[in-house]
Each structure stands twice: as structure tokens, then as C-alpha cells.
Amino acid sequence: MNKKVLLRKSIVHMLMTILAVPIIFMVAWYVLSSSYNYSSGVFSLKNFSFLIEDISFQGMTLPLIWPIVLNTLIYSSIIVVVEVMIAVPAAYAFSRLDFRGRKTALKFLFIMRAFPGVTLIIATFLIILKLGIINTYLGVVLVAVSGSLPGQIYIMKGFFDDVPWDLEWAAMVDGATRWRAFRKVLLPTVSSGIGAIAVFAFLGAYGEWFLFKLFIFDDTALTMGGYLAKLVTKENSILSYGLITAIGLFYTLPIIIFYIFSQGIFMRINIGGTKRV
Amino acid sequence: MIQLKGIVKEYENTKTKEKTRAVDGVNLDIKKGEFIALLGPSGCGKTTTLMMIAGLLKPTEGDIFFNDKLVTYMEPKDRNIGMVFQSYAIYPHLKVKDNIAFPLLERGMNKKEAYEKSMAMAKILQIEQLMERKPAQLSGGQQQRVAIARALVKNPDILLLDEPMSNLDARLKLDVRDEIRQLQQKIGVTTVIVTHDQEEAQAISDRVAVLDKGKIQQFDTPYNLYHSPRNYFVANFLGNPPMNFIDGIVRVKNGNIFFEADGVLQMLNEEIPSKYIGRTLRLGIRPHDIRMVAYSEIMFRIELVEYLGQKELIKTKSIGNPLSIRFTQEEKCTAKVGDTCYLDFDKNKIHLFDMDNEGININYL
Numbered sequence: 001m002n003k004k005v006l007l008r009k010s011i012v013h014m015l016m017t018i019l020a021v022p023i024i025f026m027v028a029w030y031v032l033s034s035s036y037n038y039s040s041g042v043f044s045l046k047n048f049s050f051l052i053e054d055i056s057f058q059g060m061t062l063p064l065i066w067p068i069v070l071n072t073l074i075y076s077s078i079i080v081v082v083e084v085m086i087a088v089p090a091a092y093a094f095s096r097l098d099f100r101g102r103k104t105a106l107k108f109l110f111i112m113r114a115f116p117g118v119t120l121i122i123a124t125f126l127i128i129l130k131l132g133i134i135n136t137y138l139g140v141v142l143v144a145v146s147g148s149l150p151g152q153i154y155i156m157k158g159f160f161d162d163v164p165w166d167l168e169w170a171a172m173v174d175g176a177t178r179w180r181a182f183r184k185v186l187l188p189t190v191s192s193g194i195g196a197i198a199v200f201a202f203l204g205a206y207g208e209w210f211l212f213k214l215f216i217f218d219d220t221a222l223t224m225g226g227y228l229a230k231l232v233t234k235e236n237s238i239l240s241y242g243l244i245t246a247i248g249l250f251y252t253l254p255i256i257i258f259y260i261f262s263q264g265i266f267m268r269i270n271i272g273g274t275k276r277v
Numbered sequence: 278m279i280q281l282k283g284i285v286k287e288y289e290n291t292k293t294k295e296k297t298r299a300v301d302g303v304n305l306d307i308k309k310g311e312f313i314a315l316l317g318p319s320g321c322g323k324t325t326t327l328m329m330i331a332g333l334l335k336p337t338e339g340d341i342f343f344n345d346k347l348v349t350y351m352e353p354k355d356r357n358i359g360m361v362f363q364s365y366a367i368y369p370h371l372k373v374k375d376n377i378a379f380p381l382l383e384r385g386m387n388k389k390e391a392y393e394k395s396m397a398m399a400k401i402l403q404i405e406q407l408m409e410r411k412p413a414q415l416s417g418g419q420q421q422r423v424a425i426a427r428a429l430v431k432n433p434d435i436l437l438l439d440e441p442m443s444n445l446d447a448r449l450k451l452d453v454r455d456e457i458r459q460l461q462q463k464i465g466v467t468t469v470i471v472t473h474d475q476e477e478a479q480a481i482s483d484r485v486a487v488l489d490k491g492k493i494q495q496f497d498t499p500y501n502l503y504h505s506p507r508n509y510f511v512a513n514f515l516g517n518p519p520m521n522f523i524d525g526i527v528r529v530k531n532g533n534i535f536f537e538a539d540g541v542l543q544m545l546n547e548e549i550p551s552k553y554i555g556r557t558l559r560l561g562i563r564p565h566d567i568r569m570v571a572y573s574e575i576m577f578r579i580e581l582v583e584y585l586g587q588k589e590l591i592k593t594k595s596i597g598n599p600l601s602i603r604f605t606q607e608e609k610c611t612a613k614v615g616d617t618c619y620l621d622f623d624k625n626k627i628h629l630f631d632m633d634n635e636g637i638n639i640n641y642l
Contacts, residue, residue: 177354
């Protein structure tokens, strides 16, 4: 009996190890490349000089990284605030109110959540152009938010659905108006949900590069994602892998740290996030 | 104190446009300090009625008065009611003391006074040692005490209890029931409890309103409900083991009035109105109003003997038709399963229901 369990366990662990090897290899290569020159076999931190100075490479100059970092933080914060401000009240309405067209709107949300946004990109570009908000954050934010809101509302609605009506009713009997019951009782109860969609919004914004490549022509207005994308795809020329991985590492580090500290919230998303239609 | 006048609550099915009445013309008059139970099977409209008293639902028709003041369209927060929900609905993000103080703070009472009052109420409910805890750290019984404390701390005119004991285990239920009753008598707050548990309703309340299909079937003291049910529904719903029912015809033989069914011939009281002679009625008799006798015109075969502690429940089946009768007796049963026995109904305890007239007990006509 005990031997059987041991055998089964060792087989499982062996399989998992084999599957993990390529991933570990990739990560190791990625980390190593930033400071190790494979052809010359020399370690150096030369690739990290982008942290202190502009970089010229193959006749192309990249702006200094720190304004880009600031852009990233500003852009991500805007996205988080806008998405939370819209998704929370919208999800409350979908969860609690009985309005005309609720079911249809919910179905539409569901479709929108899975809709391949890329197919609309030319039309979107034209609209943004006609509105005169091309090359502005407003344009990027509008497109980014409308793309991710359906999913965010859906997740948030799941959290509201999990809160029994009794709780709101109790607050109303205890002297609160509907608005106060929402603010004083319901919002704190779904705080982990709000945390969850804020995290999703932040991660989405932090990783956004496509919309920047599309709508932003001014290199100094890029965010980290866009910056890196430009570096990788510029004129199809092959850039220094060392430089790309060094910047990539710098870009990834905050996310890894963030994941370590916010694991708890992510566990709860799996439980509360996707319940009921 | 509380008056419901012709309360109707209608729901419309959004697809079929069909209207169903959850509550269908309820009239209730509850006196100050009374403990009232709304009792009925699920879907009878009892919780809907309570929600309308609380103001969480608005009636489609009819009016609600508190102390002769019209409150039908008043917001719940302005009604000065305390309510305990089935799930207790304790605010999960607040400590016990903040939960209890919540209604006082919502009224704008200053913090010091609010927390002092909460502490005093917690002492009455013996939860003062739990004040710093979060709801997740409490047992079901403790959560319920917190809910009751929160409902009572604002000194409400009316206390509403929505199945408050359905999540407690059987033993705890008995204790809590007594405690709620004692607390209510001490404070003297007018109380309405919703329950589907007849035993609970009868034990705890001054009067019970039995509801079915959105209508009040009978509103009376527990004693009267049990001993003189107004109709077949009430007779059938109350009592455990349940009342026995036999459909048969009332006949006159040799100047005596008899009830006759297949395998049953039972003498009745003389007070039967003559219009029922020759009519089909439903006879109801409680299990403890039936005796085994040496000989009678009711011969049954014993099918099952159950031992219930201080008495025995015997299930008998008629010979040749599917009718079965349950009765209890206190002395040890000498008869065995398969024996035939003769039964006699206590004729003063017999109820007759006119099933052609909504099952009304003919004594009520």
C-alpha cells in the first residue's frame, strides 16, 4: 500500500520535472543572457547601462528608461482607477437590479469577453483618428478599457452574486439607505473582488504594448511594454539579445515581486471569480 | 400595534406575463407586546408578508399600519424595526462590537454612547466576551446572538425574526427558543416570527397565523389551532403524528347519527346540522383520541408498532381497502403486528370537514 503510493508519487514527480525542464531552461537562458556573452564567454553588467544613460545601437537611439517607467506607472494607475470605477457599479447593477434588457446585456458581455479585438483594429484606428485622439493616452485608455471591461464586470458580478441579499437588507433595516448599504456593507464585503479586478487591470496595463505600437508615435510617451516591443520589432533588424533580455528582466522583476505578495488574492479569484451567469 | 389590511403581493412572470399572488389578501391585527408566528409550508407567503412589514418589499395592494400610522410606503430605515435574518446577515468585515453598534451609528448617535449601549445589550445576550472578534470566528449560536443583539440594540418598536432557528441543531434550538421567548417578555417588544416548524411556532408564540397559498387559514392561539382547526388545511398541517382523515357519509340510523365509510361505522354527536345528513364529509381524528376496545364497528389490522418513548404509535390498515389509521396509546401494547383490533373514536374530539366548501370545519359554520 505504502509502496504503491510512493511509486505513484515518484512517477508524478518525474513527469512534472520533465515537463518543467524546458520552462526552467528558458528562464535560465533569459536571466543569463542579460549578463553573459555566449560567444565570448564573459560576464558583464554592460547591458544594464540603460538604467543610467541613453542607448545608441545600430544607429538608433533609445530614450532613457526612467521617464518610460513613470509613463508606465501613470498609464497603469489610470487604467486601474477607470476600470474599477466603471466595473464595480456596473457589476452591482447586473447582480442586483432588475432592469429592462439585463439578460440581453449580460449575454452581450459574455460574447464581448471572448471577442477577438484584433479583428476590429483598423476600424478602431480610424475612429480614434477621426476623434483626433491619436497619439494621446486618452485614445489608448478608451480602447484598452472598452476591451477589458466586459471581463472585469463579469468577474465583479460573480463577487456581488456571492453576497446574500440578507446582508444588504439588514443594513437597510438598520437605518441605512440603499447607497449607504452599498458603501458601508456591500463594498467592504467584496473588497477581495475589487482587489482582484484592480490587479487584473494593472497587469493588463503593465503588459500592454499592442495599442502603444498602434496609436502612439511619440517614443517618449511609450510605456515599458511598448518600449520593449519597439525594441524587439524595430525594422525587423536583429538587436542585441543581451540588451533586450536585460530590459526584459528589469520589466519582469516588479511583477514577480508583486505575485509573491498577492498570491492570496489570486487564490480567491479562482473561487469567487467565475460563478453563475 | 401592527395592522395589515388586505395585503396582496403579486409577481409577474416576465415571459408569460402571468401574474401569481404570493400573498393574497392578508388581514392581521397584532397587539402591542404580542408574540406572533407566521406558520406555513414553503411558498405560502409567510416570508413575503414579513418582508412587507419590514418595508423591504412593497405590497401590490393593501395597507400596513404601525400604531394607526400608515407605513405602507415608508422606507425600512424609518420604521424602527429590528430584524434577524435566517442567515443572520452579520456584516462579515466588522467586529462583533461594530456589528451591534452599526444601527446606532447609522442613526447618528455619538460613538461613545453607541458602544456603551452595544456593550449593555451584549451583556444581556451574554456575548460581551466576543466583542473584539470577527464574525468568521463565531459559532452558529454565537452569530445568532450577535444578530439578535444588533436587532434589539436600537430599541425597536417591532422585532421581526425570519426563521432564526433553522440553522441551529435540534438541542440548541430548544434552548434558544426559550431564551428568545424570555427576552421578548422581559423587553415587551412586539415580535413576529416566520417559521415552518409547527412545534416552534406553537411553543414560542401567543398567537399563530397559519398561512397557505398566500391566505391566512386561521389566526388563533396555539391551543385553539390544535383543538379546533378552522379547516382541513390547518387540521392536516398541525400535529405530529398527524391527524387521521377518513372520507365518508353522515347517516341517521335508529335516531342516532353515524359516520359511515368502507369498514368504518362511528357514532357522532347529535349537534350535526341536518343539512349534512346524507352528505360526504371528511372525518378527522387525532391519533391520541382513538382507543382500542373489545368490540366496535371499526375493525383494522395492525401493520406497525413504533415505540416513541412514553407512548406507542400504532399504524393499522383497513381490511379490504387502502385506508390506514395511526393512533397512540400509553400502556404497552399487547397486540402484535398482524392482529386485528377494534377501534373507537372519541366522539367529542371528532372534526368534520366539508371538502366541497374549501375544507371548512363544520363547527365553524
